[in-house]
Amino acid sequence: MKNRKIILNEEEIPTHWYNIVADMANKPLPPLHPGTREPIGPEALAPLFPMELIKQEVSAEKWIEIPEQVRDTYKIWRPTPMYRATALEAALDTPAKIYYKYEGVSPAGSHKPNTAVAQAYYNKQEGVKRITTETGAGQWGSALSFACNIFDIECEVYMVKISYHQKPYRKTLMNTWGAEVFASPTNRTEAGKKILAEDPDSPGSLGIAISEAIERAASDEHTKYALGSVLNHVLMHQTVIGQEAVKQMDKAGDLPDIVIAPFGGGSNFAGISFPFLRMNLEEGKNIRCIASEPSSCPKLTRGVFRYDFGDTVGMTPLLPMYTLGHNFVPAPIHAGGLRYHGAGVVVSQLLKDNLIEAVAHDQLECFEAGILFTKTEGIVPAPETTHAIATAIREANRCKEEGKAETILIHLCGHGYFDLKAYDDYLSGKLHKHEVTKEAIEASLAKLDTPIIE
């Protein structure tokens, strides 16, 4: 009787975060000031982030030590288990070996606390009293609420109003950890007041919520802001996932041919894949790292590599990224965490340099994959997570056709216990395909007047 899980001891929690920038031949291009369009330095970020995180954001160091208190907090859920998906393999009748690394065991139910805890720690070190953030579906807001509670920091979450009302339990989860959650737009900020004056019934958007959270942080010296993806320090914190996975694959006496993760802003994908990409860059290995995005928001597979804003209203620095244009409005798919117009800078550069791959899936294919996973492996994956499973199934089917016993590693980044409405909609036939037309992408990109990258 074989083992299903490959587990590690707490002593095996990584001691350092891995900064892939140190190993990249082509370094990411600098961010530009939104007004002057000149390169900006780290000091421009000081009103929003504590200095230690800004240092990490621009660091060229390969390894950054994880503070003891952060590692101690990681022990609440880390090391996370890796599973061999024997039941899924059997259902697919594939010669491929499929493994998955499961981050849903964290109290917030996803990989997000890996960076939330680190960010809360550094804010606490620098005397910050309050952290603001935005949340859409609620995963990131939950993770930050959990982390701020541990380090005794006030947490203010601006939750997109329509989600606030559609997902009341995510709000309660944040409240349970002591966070204040506001349905954005609110009357607490100028940005929110302006929107409400124009449309008192505004359902809100991630762009508006970001504006509110940033305004609150920028206007109070004891308040900072936290972001759950896209930025390099966030991606770096997530590399504890991949470092554990490298050890676990080694314990299993195996090495993945393919590593697959869902793709929203990039932190999920970076977390599992960067430590394997390091083996490609350093040791000449040839591990394929595939980012799985929704076909309704296909920035990696159908976007352009260009400077663009990180938010939808054009307040942030201009970043060199794969983008569909910051005005692009993706269809309201249930995988809310993947509805972002752009991709993190580091991941974008890696894709530009052909060091990683990307594929897109329609939500119907994803939920079909999610149901198959639930019925074979028992765990209900988050809608975001089903994208990686869909890619893995495609690859496993290819292996079957080609008669190849390749090894596939899936990043099972979160559970779907808060997303059962989405499964209910799928099972009752209420979901549809969301193909984006060529014209819609062209129209969104045509509005961009941001710098082009040669």
Added chain:
Amino acid sequence: MKNRKIILNEEEIPTHWYNIVADMANKPLPPLHPGTREPIGPEALAPLFPMELIKQEVSAEKWIEIPEQVRDTYKIWRPTPMYRATALEAALDTPAKIYYKYEGVSPAGSHKPNTAVAQAYYNKQEGVKRITTETGAGQWGSALSFACNIFDIECEVYMVKISYHQKPYRKTLMNTWGAEVFASPTNRTEAGKKILAEDPDSPGSLGIAISEAIERAASDEHTKYALGSVLNHVLMHQTVIGQEAVKQMDKAGDLPDIVIAPFGGGSNFAGISFPFLRMNLEEGKNIRCIASEPSSCPKLTRGVFRYDFGDTVGMTPLLPMYTLGHNFVPAPIHAGGLRYHGAGVVVSQLLKDNLIEAVAHDQLECFEAGILFTKTEGIVPAPETTHAIATAIREANRCKEEGKAETILIHLCGHGYFDLKAYDDYLSGKLHKHEVTKEAIEASLAKLDTPIIE
């Protein structure tokens, strides 16, 4: 930096279930036929359960081997972690050492799959095509849906209609594993039709749902019935929890002075405590095992030890148990899993013999304990689970007063991700105390005409 978790390898999953009856000086009294009131033998259970489970129900063997396929399925979530609750200890400023064993890592989110998987396995062995059951809050229905899916058995869940509508996500979770879920009362059974004829808008009850599930099983030779607590084979299957906990406490170099678990029908409490009670019975240890029940349904602390029916309509055999009377209707507290009028036979005998203890808590004290646990340890406990935490806090406070460094082990039997409505009600001040009057208990017991135990 100390470890937070004490983890075991898959090889350390127990190989046998422990049957405490073998070690009891006073064996449980026999069940009686509901009509003749004469003792009945195992054959009376044959229409409802597979023979192997009936054998276990009446077994005098001390150890029953766990089939390899069941152990292999346990590996999806077992061994479960044990934690040292250092943050909770610090918040309480107690000299007591507090540990908890966490069963919420199972796919269904509680300890229930430990027996659901075993029951589904034996049903499959005996060619059963379909299993019926009832569910209130949904924990048991979820666990059986998960287990039936693994062994490719159809699963029919009769869910109390009011819960069906209040907790749609529990229903979807069961659907996701392929189970059929019906809002009980239904038109699928004579019992359901009868109720609907009298009251088309009946909100249902656990008693009605049991009647429907049993009727379906009794009327089809390929269909059996499964119960999630109370019966001895169910309690026995749960002893994997306590056996792991014994090993984990040993690894931690510690031994509990007190083991605490919530109490509904007894399987949760039995699961963690019986392997420690064995150390009392066999080795003369003196470990206090405390059952925590809601003060709104206080069968252990305020009920009588007497023969009573297992259901509310009087269809089941008469069982010797602590009971409030099978007509007792507990207040609609959120800890739905603890709203049961009676206690399992084996646990009742142990309490009668003063081998275990029982305490009761009001739901306000429980939710306060649940919030403190969430804010210190990070995990949101199920409302049922908060009862054990409330008892642990009382004991830890006593230790503080007495200056004693006792060791307390809590059974953290499930997470509360599906119960956030309850937390929301608590946080917004909507919950109230539910004291049961002496008169209400006396009135319920006065209706009993079942045999008295001398």
